Amino acid sequence: MKTVAITGTRKCELRNVPEPNVQGEFVKVKILSAPMCTEYKAYQNDGSSTNLGHEAAGEVAEIATSNLLEVGDRVVVMPTYACGRCGLCIRGDYIHCRNNVNALAFCGSETGTATYAQYCIKPDWLCLPVPDDISIDHAAMACCGLGPAFNAMVRMNVDAFDTVLVTGLGPVGLGAVVNAVVRGARVIAVESHPFRTNLALEIGAEAVLDPRDADVLDHVRDLTKGLGVDKAVDCAGVAASQRLVVDAVKRRGDVAFVAESGDLNVHISNDMIRKGITLHGIWHWNLADTPLMWDTVRRAAPLLDKQITHTFPMSRVKEAWDLQLTGECGKIILHPWE
Ligand SMILES: [Zn+2]
Ligand SMILES: [Zn+2]
Numbered sequence: 001m002k003t004v005a006i007t008g009t010r011k012c013e014l015r016n017v018p019e020p021n022v023q024g025e026f027v028k029v030k031i032l033s034a035p036m037c038t039e040y041k042a043y044q045n046d047g048s049s050t051n052l053g054h055e056a057a058g059e060v061a062e063i064a065t066s067n068l069l070e071v072g073d074r075v076v077v078m079p080t081y082a083c084g085r086c087g088l089c090i091r092g093d094y095i096h097c098r099n100n101v102n103a104l105a106f107c108g109s110e111t112g113t114a115t116y117a118q119y120c121i122k123p124d125w126l127c128l129p130v131p132d133d134i135s136i137d138h139a140a141m142a143c144c145g146l147g148p149a150f151n152a153m154v155r156m157n158v159d160a161f162d163t164v165l166v167t168g169l170g171p172v173g174l175g176a177v178v179n180a181v182v183r184g185a186r187v188i189a190v191e192s193h194p195f196r197t198n199l200a201l202e203i204g205a206e207a208v209l210d211p212r213d214a215d216v217l218d219h220v221r222d223l224t225k226g227l228g229v230d231k232a233v234d235c236a237g238v239a240a241s242q243r244l245v246v247d248a249v250k251r252r253g254d255v256a257f258v259a260e261s262g263d264l265n266v267h268i269s270n271d272m273i274r275k276g277i278t279l280h281g282i283w284h285w286n287l288a289d290t291p292l293m294w295d296t297v298r299r300a301a302p303l304l305d306k307q308i309t310h311t312f313p314m315s316r317v318k319e320a321w322d323l324q325l326t327g328e329c330g331k332i333i334l335h336p337w338e
Helices: 040-044 103-107 136-140 147-156 171-182 194-203 216-222 239-248 268-273 287-307 314-326
Strands: 002-008 011-016 026-035 056-063 074-077 119-123 127-129 163-167 186-190 207-209 229-234 249-257 278-281 308-313 331-335
Touching (some): 011 314, 056 136, 103 119, 147 171, 147 278, 171 194, 171 287, 216 239, 229 239, 239 249
Parallel strands (some): 163 186, 229 249
Antiparallel strands (some): 026 119, 074 127
16 A cells, blocks of 8 residues: 655655555555645655654455454544543543553554555454544545644534634634534634634634734734633644633633644743633544534534645655645545545
């Protein structure tokens, strides 16, 4: 099968590698849609790798002993190789599992953990069947395109009475705008890139503020009768945006941190106790919310067609990465069989 390898700074190639093997509950998935995430950082910084990507949707191509899935089933592939047996896994919070399985050792396979590839392997219970009325590219948005922000909305109970602040409009932040708009919320976003600013406005954000503006917090307050937003999601992951979501949320509001990053200084009395705010650490969504995710994907369909700005055959991955480096894109999807 074909897979993508990064071979140096801004250098990559397609390689032929053996197809993966499966054992036990693991299934082999023929990847038809592989959304691109943050792998461009390795492409930009000589992170030589042949194990790229963690987002995929496709068709079950081979099973070992699974009785949950059949060959030909359309599925979206969830991230990680969680154990499936611990308390976190059993309650659907597999993303926080502490006992991840070594999939390659278990299956006796050299390949199968990358999604910039024609096949991958996954335990059957982490391959969620895709409803017939949802396209495979839209289904793949249940990964990082919509997923982390979806969980932020669920955990904060975002609804049509809320004003939501979204900082950082990369693919995950644009997904936060989509999720909030689908729930009927009013969205204020913060982003400096003109392409992404325009895209968020097209998707339905009411205002997009520039983080380089020294008065950005005042602008948020002006837009919320001086109170601050009901809920905020940080998708930028920089010190200024993290501080902004804490400062811009109203008293008794909720803040979700979706973007990976390091330290944040929070003043326990002024930020937490006096304001009574709740901070949420968000990674990916709970499996019990699968029906709600599919309803979100259905309602979001016209917005997803805006959020997915480009699709490329996997053979043109270099072009796709070079485009990601310009920021002139929303979510980009690779098609490994084109
Ligand atoms: Zn587990
Ligand atoms: Zn991702």
